[in-house]
Amino acid sequence: MPVYTYAIGAGFFLVIWVMLYALLPGSRKALLWSGLAWGHAGPINAYWTLRDYWHPVYLYEIDLGAWRFGMEDYVFAFAFAGLCAAFFEWRLRRQGGAPPLRFNIYGFAVLLVMGFLSLVLLGLLSMTLELNSLYANVVPFLVGALGILSLRPAWWLPALQAAFLTAGLMWVFYAGFYIPLFPGIIDQWWRADALSGITLAGVPIEEVLWAWATGLFGGPALRLCLVDLPER
Secondary structure (H helix, E strand, C coil): CCCCCHHHHHHHHHHHHHHHHHCCCCHHHHHHHHHHHHCHHHHHEEEEEEEECCCCCCCCCCEEEEEEEEEHHHHHHHHHHHHHHHHHHHHHHHCCCCCCCCHHHHHHHHHHHHHHHHHHHHHHHHHCCCCCCCCCEEEEEEHHHHHHHCHHHHHHHHHHHHHHHHHHHHHHHHHHHHHHHHHCCCHHCCCCCCCCCCEEEEEEEEHHHHHHEEEEEEEEHHHHHHHHHHCC
Protein backbone atom coordinates (compact mmCIF):
# COMPACT_ATOMS: atom_id res chain seq x y z
CA MET A 1 0.00 0.00 0.00
CA PRO A 2 1.24 3.53 -0.73
CA VAL A 3 2.71 5.40 2.21
CA TYR A 4 -0.07 7.99 2.07
CA THR A 5 -2.90 5.44 2.40
CA TYR A 6 -3.55 6.00 6.11
CA ALA A 7 -3.26 9.77 5.69
CA ILE A 8 -6.02 9.66 3.08
CA GLY A 9 -8.20 7.61 5.43
CA ALA A 10 -7.70 10.04 8.30
CA GLY A 11 -8.24 12.93 5.90
CA PHE A 12 -11.65 11.53 4.93
CA PHE A 13 -12.93 12.00 8.49
CA LEU A 14 -11.29 15.40 8.79
CA VAL A 15 -13.16 16.51 5.65
CA ILE A 16 -16.43 15.33 7.20
CA TRP A 17 -15.47 17.25 10.36
CA VAL A 18 -14.96 20.44 8.33
CA MET A 19 -18.25 19.92 6.48
CA LEU A 20 -20.20 19.53 9.72
CA TYR A 21 -18.45 22.55 11.18
CA ALA A 22 -19.73 24.58 8.22
CA LEU A 23 -23.22 23.06 8.09
CA LEU A 24 -24.07 22.68 11.80
CA PRO A 25 -23.20 25.90 13.64
CA GLY A 26 -24.86 24.56 16.80
CA SER A 27 -22.41 21.66 16.90
CA ARG A 28 -19.19 23.62 16.40
CA LYS A 29 -18.24 23.65 20.07
CA ALA A 30 -18.84 19.90 20.27
CA LEU A 31 -16.71 19.26 17.19
CA LEU A 32 -13.79 21.30 18.50
CA TRP A 33 -13.84 20.57 22.22
CA SER A 34 -14.42 16.83 21.86
CA GLY A 35 -11.64 16.60 19.28
CA LEU A 36 -9.21 18.46 21.53
CA ALA A 37 -10.16 16.32 24.53
CA TRP A 38 -9.85 12.94 22.80
CA GLY A 39 -7.37 13.47 19.98
CA HIS A 40 -4.48 12.31 22.15
CA ALA A 41 -6.17 8.92 22.53
CA GLY A 42 -5.29 8.03 18.93
CA PRO A 43 -1.49 7.92 19.31
CA ILE A 44 -1.76 6.36 22.79
CA ASN A 45 -4.19 3.71 21.59
CA ALA A 46 -1.75 2.75 18.84
CA TYR A 47 0.48 1.24 21.53
CA TRP A 48 -1.96 -1.67 21.77
CA THR A 49 -3.66 -1.84 18.38
CA LEU A 50 -0.42 -2.08 16.43
CA ARG A 51 0.51 -5.13 18.49
CA ASP A 52 -2.46 -7.34 17.76
CA TYR A 53 -5.00 -5.70 15.47
CA TRP A 54 -3.48 -3.95 12.45
CA HIS A 55 -0.24 -2.51 11.09
CA PRO A 56 -0.77 0.61 8.96
CA VAL A 57 1.96 2.47 7.12
CA TYR A 58 2.62 6.04 8.30
CA LEU A 59 3.80 9.02 6.30
CA TYR A 60 6.18 9.73 9.15
CA GLU A 61 6.48 7.14 11.87
CA ILE A 62 7.39 8.08 15.44
CA ASP A 63 9.13 5.35 17.42
CA LEU A 64 9.51 5.63 21.19
CA GLY A 65 10.75 2.21 22.18
CA ALA A 66 7.79 -0.17 22.01
CA TRP A 67 5.43 2.71 21.25
CA ARG A 68 4.93 3.44 17.54
CA PHE A 69 2.45 5.92 16.09
CA GLY A 70 1.97 8.61 13.48
CA MET A 71 0.24 11.96 13.08
CA GLU A 72 -2.53 10.11 11.23
CA ASP A 73 -3.56 8.54 14.55
CA TYR A 74 -4.11 11.97 16.08
CA VAL A 75 -5.95 13.39 13.06
CA PHE A 76 -8.34 10.44 12.94
CA ALA A 77 -9.02 10.49 16.70
CA PHE A 78 -9.52 14.27 16.72
CA ALA A 79 -11.97 14.16 13.81
CA PHE A 80 -13.88 11.07 14.88
CA ALA A 81 -14.29 12.22 18.49
CA GLY A 82 -15.66 15.51 17.23
CA LEU A 83 -18.09 13.75 14.92
CA CYS A 84 -19.43 11.58 17.75
CA ALA A 85 -20.17 14.61 19.93
CA ALA A 86 -21.58 16.64 17.02
CA PHE A 87 -24.00 13.88 16.02
CA PHE A 88 -25.21 13.59 19.61
CA GLU A 89 -25.64 17.36 20.00
CA TRP A 90 -27.56 17.54 16.73
CA ARG A 91 -29.96 14.76 17.72
CA LEU A 92 -30.36 16.13 21.27
CA ARG A 93 -31.29 19.56 19.96
CA ARG A 94 -33.83 17.99 17.62
CA GLN A 95 -35.32 16.29 20.66
CA GLY A 96 -35.48 19.63 22.49
CA GLY A 97 -34.28 20.84 25.86
CA ALA A 98 -30.54 21.05 25.17
CA PRO A 99 -28.90 24.05 26.87
CA PRO A 100 -25.85 25.41 25.06
CA LEU A 101 -22.47 23.93 25.83
CA ARG A 102 -20.30 26.11 28.02
CA PHE A 103 -16.63 25.56 28.66
CA ASN A 104 -15.33 25.14 32.18
CA ILE A 105 -11.88 23.91 33.07
CA TYR A 106 -13.18 21.54 35.73
CA GLY A 107 -15.45 19.71 33.32
CA PHE A 108 -12.79 19.58 30.62
CA ALA A 109 -10.35 18.09 33.14
CA VAL A 110 -12.94 15.44 34.03
CA LEU A 111 -13.29 14.64 30.34
CA LEU A 112 -9.53 14.13 30.07
CA VAL A 113 -9.55 11.90 33.15
CA MET A 114 -12.37 9.82 31.64
CA GLY A 115 -10.22 9.30 28.57
CA PHE A 116 -7.22 8.34 30.68
CA LEU A 117 -9.23 5.82 32.71
CA SER A 118 -10.61 4.33 29.50
CA LEU A 119 -7.05 3.80 28.25
CA VAL A 120 -6.02 2.26 31.57
CA LEU A 121 -8.92 -0.19 31.38
CA LEU A 122 -8.00 -0.93 27.76
CA GLY A 123 -4.45 -1.74 28.85
CA LEU A 124 -5.62 -4.01 31.65
CA LEU A 125 -7.97 -5.91 29.37
CA SER A 126 -5.42 -6.17 26.58
CA MET A 127 -2.31 -7.03 28.56
CA THR A 128 -3.64 -8.79 31.69
CA LEU A 129 -6.59 -10.68 30.21
CA GLU A 130 -5.00 -10.84 26.73
CA LEU A 131 -8.19 -9.57 25.12
CA ASN A 132 -7.79 -8.37 21.55
CA SER A 133 -7.23 -4.60 21.61
CA LEU A 134 -10.28 -3.92 19.44
CA TYR A 135 -12.59 -5.54 21.96
CA ALA A 136 -10.52 -4.08 24.79
CA ASN A 137 -11.42 -0.69 23.26
CA VAL A 138 -15.12 -1.48 23.04
CA VAL A 139 -15.54 -2.57 26.68
CA PRO A 140 -14.52 0.77 28.31
CA PHE A 141 -16.74 2.67 25.87
CA LEU A 142 -19.75 0.51 26.70
CA VAL A 143 -19.08 0.73 30.44
CA GLY A 144 -18.68 4.51 30.22
CA ALA A 145 -21.79 4.89 28.08
CA LEU A 146 -23.90 2.85 30.49
CA GLY A 147 -22.63 4.97 33.36
CA ILE A 148 -23.45 8.25 31.62
CA LEU A 149 -26.84 7.14 30.37
CA SER A 150 -27.83 5.73 33.73
CA LEU A 151 -27.33 9.27 35.07
CA ARG A 152 -29.19 10.84 32.14
CA PRO A 153 -31.85 8.36 30.90
CA ALA A 154 -33.36 11.02 28.63
CA TRP A 155 -30.20 10.85 26.54
CA TRP A 156 -30.64 7.22 25.51
CA LEU A 157 -32.37 7.98 22.22
CA PRO A 158 -29.97 10.68 20.93
CA ALA A 159 -27.00 8.62 22.14
CA LEU A 160 -28.20 5.56 20.25
CA GLN A 161 -28.88 7.71 17.19
CA ALA A 162 -25.35 9.13 17.40
CA ALA A 163 -23.96 5.60 17.75
CA PHE A 164 -25.74 4.37 14.65
CA LEU A 165 -24.74 7.49 12.71
CA THR A 166 -21.06 6.97 13.54
CA ALA A 167 -21.29 3.26 12.77
CA GLY A 168 -23.00 4.05 9.47
CA LEU A 169 -20.37 6.61 8.59
CA MET A 170 -17.63 4.08 9.30
CA TRP A 171 -19.32 1.53 7.05
CA VAL A 172 -19.73 4.08 4.24
CA PHE A 173 -16.07 5.06 4.63
CA TYR A 174 -14.88 1.50 4.08
CA ALA A 175 -17.49 0.18 1.65
CA GLY A 176 -17.87 3.31 -0.46
CA PHE A 177 -14.41 4.87 -0.28
CA TYR A 178 -11.45 3.15 1.32
CA ILE A 179 -11.77 -0.44 0.10
CA PRO A 180 -12.65 0.56 -3.50
CA LEU A 181 -9.74 3.04 -3.51
CA PHE A 182 -7.27 0.58 -1.98
CA PRO A 183 -8.38 -2.98 -2.86
CA GLY A 184 -6.88 -5.60 -0.61
CA ILE A 185 -6.13 -3.20 2.23
CA ILE A 186 -7.96 -5.32 4.81
CA ASP A 187 -5.84 -8.37 3.95
CA GLN A 188 -2.62 -6.35 3.97
CA TRP A 189 -3.07 -4.19 7.09
CA TRP A 190 -5.36 -6.15 9.38
CA ARG A 191 -4.29 -9.27 11.24
CA ALA A 192 -6.41 -12.22 10.16
CA ASP A 193 -6.49 -13.67 13.69
CA ALA A 194 -7.88 -10.38 15.03
CA LEU A 195 -10.94 -10.46 12.79
CA SER A 196 -13.94 -12.73 13.19
CA GLY A 197 -14.41 -13.04 9.44
CA ILE A 198 -17.91 -11.55 9.69
CA THR A 199 -18.30 -8.67 7.25
CA LEU A 200 -20.97 -6.20 6.18
CA ALA A 201 -20.56 -6.01 2.41
CA GLY A 202 -16.83 -6.55 2.79
CA VAL A 203 -16.37 -4.33 5.85
CA PRO A 204 -15.10 -6.14 8.97
CA ILE A 205 -17.83 -6.05 11.58
CA GLU A 206 -15.22 -5.17 14.20
CA GLU A 207 -14.71 -1.74 12.63
CA VAL A 208 -18.45 -1.02 12.65
CA LEU A 209 -18.81 -2.30 16.23
CA TRP A 210 -15.95 -0.08 17.41
CA ALA A 211 -17.51 2.98 15.75
CA TRP A 212 -20.91 2.21 17.31
CA ALA A 213 -19.48 1.88 20.82
CA THR A 214 -17.36 5.00 20.37
CA GLY A 215 -20.39 7.00 19.29
CA LEU A 216 -22.49 5.74 22.19
CA PHE A 217 -19.89 6.92 24.69
CA GLY A 218 -18.19 9.83 22.93
CA GLY A 219 -21.47 11.48 22.02
CA PRO A 220 -22.90 12.27 25.48
CA ALA A 221 -19.57 12.42 27.40
CA LEU A 222 -18.84 15.99 26.34
CA ARG A 223 -22.24 17.32 27.40
CA LEU A 224 -22.12 15.53 30.75
CA CYS A 225 -18.79 17.14 31.58
CA LEU A 226 -19.28 20.64 30.15
CA VAL A 227 -22.91 21.25 31.04
CA ASP A 228 -24.13 18.90 33.73
CA LEU A 229 -21.11 19.15 36.02
CA PRO A 230 -21.05 22.18 38.31
CA GLU A 231 -18.77 25.12 37.73
CA ARG A 232 -15.73 25.22 40.02
